[in-house]
Amino acid sequence: MECDGMDALPDGVVQTILSQLSNARDVAACSGVSRCWRDCVPFLPALYFPRSAFDAAGGADDAIGRMVEAAARLEELVIYCPFSSARLPRWLAMRSASLRVLELRVDSAADKAAAAASGAGSAHLDCIGVVSTLQELRLWGLTMTRAPSWGQMQRLRVLEIVGAHLEDLAVSGAVHACPNLTDLALLGCECAGAVSFTLPLLERCRLDFVGSGSCALTLTAPQVESLEVQGFNWIVLQGGDRLKRLTIAKNTGSVYSVGIERLPVLEQLSLRGVQWSWGAVSYLLQCAAEVRHLVMKVEFCGDFDTLQPFPEVDLVEFFNTHPKLRRFEIHGAMFAALCQKNSLKNVGHIYIMLFSCNLLYYLPMLIVSLTLQLDSRFSISSLEEVLITVRSPLNAEQKLITLESLVCCSPRLLSMVIRISQMKNCHEASDEFFEEICKFAHVNKGRVRIE
Amino acid sequence: MAATTADGNKVDEAVGGEKSKMITLKSSDSEQFEMTREAAVMSQTIQHMIEDDCVDSGVPLPNVGSKILAMVIEYRNRHVDASSDSAGEKEDLKSFDESFVKVDQPTLFDIILAANYLDIKGLLDLSCQTVADMIKGKSVEEIRKTFNIKNDYTPDEEEEIPRENQWAFE
Numbered sequence: 001m002e003c004d005g006m007d008a009l010p011d012g013v014v015q016t017i018l019s020q021l022s023n024a025r026d027v028a029a030c031s032g033v034s035r036c037w038r039d040c041v042p043f044l045p046a047l048y049f050p051r052s053a054f055d056a057a058g059g060a061d062d063a064i065g066r067m068v069e070a071a072a073r074l075e076e077l078v079i080y081c082p083f084s085s086a087r088l089p090r091w092l093a094m095r096s097a098s099l100r101v102l103e104l105r106v107d108s109a110a111d112k113a114a115a116a117a118s119g120a121g122s123a124h125l126d127c128i129g130v131v132s133t134l135q136e137l138r139l140w141g142l143t144m145t146r147a148p149s150w151g152q153m154q155r156l157r158v159l160e161i162v163g164a165h166l167e168d169l170a171v172s173g174a175v176h177a178c179p180n181l182t183d184l185a186l187l188g189c190e191c192a193g194a195v196s197f198t199l200p201l202l203e204r205c206r207l208d209f210v211g212s213g214s215c216a217l218t219l220t221a222p223q224v225e226s227l228e229v230q231g232f233n234w235i236v237l238q239g240g241d242r243l244k245r246l247t248i249a250k251n252t253g254s255v256y257s258v259g260i261e262r263l264p265v266l267e268q269l270s271l272r273g274v275q276w277s278w279g280a281v282s283y284l285l286q287c288a289a290e291v292r293h294l295v296m297k298v299e300f301c302g303d304f305d306t307l308q309p310f311p312e313v314d315l316v317e318f319f320n321t322h323p324k325l326r327r328f329e330i331h332g333a334m335f336a337a338l339c340q341k342n343s344l345k346n347v348g349h350i351y352i353m354l355f356s357c358n359l360l361y362y363l364p365m366l367i368v369s370l371t372l373q374l375d376s377r378f379s380i381s382s383l384e385e386v387l388i389t390v391r392s393p394l395n396a397e398q399k400l401i402t403l404e405s406l407v408c409c410s411p412r413l414l415s416m417v418i419r420i421s422q423m424k425n426c427h428e429a430s431d432e433f434f435e436e437i438c439k440f441a442h443v444n445k446g447r448v449r450i451e
Numbered sequence: 452m453a454a455t456t457a458d459g460n461k462v463d464e465a466v467g468g469e470k471s472k473m474i475t476l477k478s479s480d481s482e483q484f485e486m487t488r489e490a491a492v493m494s495q496t497i498q499h500m501i502e503d504d505c506v507d508s509g510v511p512l513p514n515v516g517s518k519i520l521a522m523v524i525e526y527r528n529r530h531v532d533a534s535s536d537s538a539g540e541k542e543d544l545k546s547f548d549e550s551f552v553k554v555d556q557p558t559l560f561d562i563i564l565a566a567n568y569l570d571i572k573g574l575l576d577l578s579c580q581t582v583a584d585m586i587k588g589k590s591v592e593e594i595r596k597t598f599n600i601k602n603d604y605t606p607d608e609e610e611e612i613p614r615e616n617q618w619a620f621e
Contacts, residue, residue: 005560006582006598013567016575020583032591035603 015040022046022076024053024067031070046076051105053081061087069094076101080140085124092127100135102128107141107163129153129177139164147173160185168193168215175199191215207231214253235259240266240287247295248284249273255280256303263287270295277303278311291322292382295329297389310337315405319380326382331389338402383410389419393433400436407444416448474501475509476524482517483509486524490531495570514568519561526551526574552581556598 006014018030018040024047031038047067054060061084068074068091075098077091085106092099106124128137129150135157142164156178161171166189175184175197184199185206192213202221209215209231217232222239229235230249236259237243243266248258250273258280263269269288271281278301288294302308315338319325330338386406390399407413418437441448474491476484491510492498500510512520529547552559559578566574586594595602602609 005556006600009560009563010567013563013579017563017579017582017586020580021586023587026587026589029589029591029594030586033594033602034600037600 011036011040015043019044019046022048022078024049024063027067028063041070042072044071045073046078046101047071047074048076048078049081049083051080065091071095073098075099078103080105088124089127089130092131096131097133099131100133102131102134102136103138103140105140126150138162142166144170144174146170147177150174150177153178154180157181158183160187161189163188164190166191168195172196194218197221205229210251212252240264244268246270246288247272250276254302254305258284260284260287264290266291268293270297272297273299275300275302275307277301279303285318286321289321290324292324293327294322294325296334297329297331299333310334312339313337315339315402316378319383319409320378324382325380327385327387328383329387332391335388335390335402336392336395336399339398378409380406380410380413382412384412384414386410386413386416387419388416389421390433390437391421393427393429396429396433396436399433400440403437403440403448407447413447416444417451418448419451476520477509477511478515478517478520479513480517482520484517484520484524486528487531490524490527493527493531493571493573495572497569512569515565516561519558519565522551522558522562523565523569523571523574527571530573548577552578 009017014036018027018037021027021030021044027041027044027047031041049060049064054063060081064079064083065087068077074095077095077099078101080103082105088104092102125139125142125144125148128134128148132153133155134153135155137153137156137158138160140162142161144164144166146167147170157180159175159178159181160183162185164186166186168191171186171189171191172195175181179199180201181199182201182203184197184202184204187206187208189207189209190211191209192211192215194216196218198220200222202224204226205219205221205224206228207217207230208228211231214233215231216234216236217229218236218238219227220238221227223242224237224239225242226245227237227243228245228247228249230247230251232248232250233254233256235248235255235257238261240246240260240263243263245268246263246266247268247270248255249270252274254275254277255273256277260283266288267290269284269291271284272295276298281296281298281301300307301310310333318338383406388403403416403418407416418441420434420437438450441450472488473485474488474497476486476491476497478484488501492501497510515523530544552562554562559581563575563578563582566578585597589597594600
């Protein structure tokens with residue numbers, strides 16, 4: 001069939017083509033091409049105003065208003081460029097019957113000044129409540145001092161707030177207005193105090209709270225499958241029955257307590273932070289008996305402000321209580337705590353190491369005979385991948401024994417990666433330890449390597 | 452999903468009996484192409500024709516030329532075969548799609564029209580997206596030039612437009 005190019009395409013097809021465009025600049029250009037193209041604009045489902053859309057010329061608010069008005073069936077609206085929040089209610093009211101996805105960057109300087117002046121930090125967000133069809137809401141750079149008056153956003157499934165200043169009661173109230181969320185993400189949010197969320201349909205949750213105040217989280221989410229939290233000192237989770245992936249981190253400060261009833265189907269567990277209460281760590285490890293992928297990266301423990309090293313953890317007991325463990329990542333201080341205090345019998349090894357703090361010299365370490373007589377039935381049957389970070393040469397021989405045991409007792413081991421970090425070469429013990437590790441890696445080449 | 456007609460039994464036999472039956476498609480320039488029923492029904496249009504039982508002597512496609520029909524058949528055969536979920540397969544399919552639409556404009560529009568007529572969603576989306584990608588980032592004049600589009604605005608209307616969308620042209 002002969003085709004005279006674009007002009008010969010039926011209108012429905014042109015509409016399909018133009019519906020793939022959402023960048024506001026492209027849409028504006030298309031409206032100017034011909035009448036037929038302009039008539040397709042009301043059918044476009046999505047509009048996206050990038051950050052720099054109106055940099056050179058002004059008139060952002062008018063242009064946004066015009067385009068939103070023209071797009072009668074608008075389903076997705078994304079505005080990253082600065083706009084006046086006073087205009088938002090009108091735009092949303094125009095499209096309240098069709099809008100499903102809304103993403104706004106609300107941190108324009110003008111708004112902040114106005115908000116600071118009037119004391120109402122979230123008034124401009126109230127108008128979002130009028131969009132009853134909304135399914136996904138993403139807000140950037142927000143300040144929320146009181147819960148917005150949204151009524152009940154029954155259809156909302158996804159809520160994401162990034163880079164915000166939130167009052168704890170305000171954010172609890174906002175989430176309370178969205179009872180049917182399946183996905184909740186509050187990232188890079190400055191918030192202190194106590195937040196509480198009850199979400200019966202929640203499946204995925206990511207909370208990243210920054211700032212210096214202390215923070216408590218209570219989450220009731222019986223369907224949650226994936227939970228990642230950072231920045232809370234106290235955590236209570238009601239409903240771990242479906243939880244498969246759990247990450248708890250605290251980049252500064254301490255984790256004092258974690259309350260979870262049980263984690264019967266947990267596959268991945270990741271504990272990170274500067275300081276955790278040992279009670280919290282051991283409780284979680286107990287709950288996570290079925291875990292397959294475990295990451296432990298905590299520097300210190302201790303229930304109060306004094307930082308303490310970890311109590312010893314028996315290697316055999318640890319792996320016997322986590323029989324499905326396939327991937328294991330352990331760093332620094334926690335690795336140092338792994339030992340074989342309860343299970344090693346008749347270990348015969350002779351070593352001579354004289355190490356004097358004052359003189360910094362020592363005789364070489366001689367491990368003449370190293371016989372491990374672990375219970376011969378002991379086997380780490382599922383372990384396939386190990387990543388270990390070693391930071392200090394203290395307790396060198398215990399660490400080497402642990403490495404040896406891991407390799408010897410894991411029939412399925414595919415790879416062990418040893419990361420050596422922060423062992424500066426001003427200390428000869430570090431060098432010696434490093435050499436021993438290299439020897440160990442060499443002996444087990446193929447399975448062990450150093451990074 | 453068998454069509455019910457007056458001779459219900461006869462249709463059932465035809466549709467249900469031979470799943471791997473070959474269908475003949477006839478292009479506008481009278482060339483014949485064979486394809487399996489399974490691949491053929493990726494086209495909603497052809498599927499309806501089969502259900503209405505008018506395919507005995509081949510399916511006539513007066514709107515589709517042989518060159519384009521051959522390409523459409525290639526697309527469908529490739530996509531019918533790819534049923535696994537493996538990442539490798541998906542990558543292969545993606546690169547097939549990418550090179551499939553690297554054709555000149557007239558051919559691309561012919562593919563779009565064929566996909567539209569035959570109602571093959573995947574191919575229609577793919578080809579329309581390709582054209583959309585060609586529009587992105589261009590100014591009004593550039594778009595008109597690329598696609599040879601006639602400007603049907605009156606001079607007065609033309610003046611209005613740039614003023615309204617001035618920001619898009621900076």
